[in-house]
Amino acid sequence: MVRIDGTAVAAKVIDEIKVRVATLAARGVTPGLAVVLVGDNPASRAYVRSKDKKAAELGLFSLKKELPTTTSQDELLRLVAELNADPRIHGILVQSPPPPHIDESAIVRAIDPRKDVDGFHPENVAKLALEDPTGFVPCTPLGCLRLLEAAGIATAGKHAVVVGRSMIVGKPMALLLMRRGTDATVTIAHSRTRDLPAITRQADILIAALGKPLFLTAEHVKEGAVVIDVGINRISDSAHPKGYRLVGDVDFESVAPRCAAITPVPGGVGPMTIAMLMQNCVQAAEATPAG
Ligand code: GUN
Secondary structure, three states, rough: EEEEOOHHHHHHHHHHHHHHHHHHHOOOOOOOOEEEEEEOOOHHHHHHHHHHHHOOOOEEEEEEEEEOOOHHHHHHHHHHHHHHHHOOOEEEEEEEOOOOOOOOHHHHHOHHHHHOOOOHHHHHHHHHHHOOOOOOOOHHHHHHHHHHHOOOOOOOOOOEEEEEOOOHHHHHHHHHHHOOOOOEEOOOOOOOOOHHHHHOOOOOEEEEEOOOOEEEEEHHOOOOEEEEEEEOEEEEEOOOOEEEEEOOOHHHHHHHHOOOOEEEOOOOOHHHHHHHHHHHHHHHHHHHOOO
């Protein structure tokens, strides 16, 4: 069993990005990323902090906007409009999920698609489906694909089963896997799927993106499968100093011995998501006309 080291692969991606950042610097361009958080969800706060920190480390111009839970839809729309108009900013990310009174889809549509480094705007979703490379691809599925490549796992003709149908991971993941050049045969399963183990046991490549801690166990996985665990769940654990620990959607202990390769949590997909966000931000800066 190969344990796919997301931290190491992400470090390689960051090294590639550094070269592109230096090329942009020679042109007088500093990529700028704005990360917006509304509310005080502790996991979201932690993600936003990591994104901002990584951007600063890479020498990007990084703007972190932390707004109170009481922020109105109009206030958030105004901030997005400001960021759209700000020439220092090439990428805008509004951390999901926002508080319930915010209409997330309206916020996503308000972001200039050329600055939508999350790839959530309908124009970028369409470009992914159309296999138009000028769009932005959501960071987490892009990171999963990059992990498969880095681990030397061939995808052409393989049966990939994606568990989860979210706009952030499941749907774009399925599109990426079936895209020309990747060429997997894709099945999408979700919470209403009947006899899930019978479907997931067919997977050569199993992508777990359902957001349920330790949900997929040995009975869901075929011997020799490759498992990519997208879940990052906090479960309470009084033995840990923070009072919780992070686990994936996959029960690593029972599943790992059956696998050809598997990503751990933490240290698998998580660091890749952040690296891909930096990559998308640099792509946005490169696409911005000079002057
Ligand atoms: N929440 C969980 N993952 C993501 C992501 O990739 N982007 C944003 N904006 N919010 C998220």
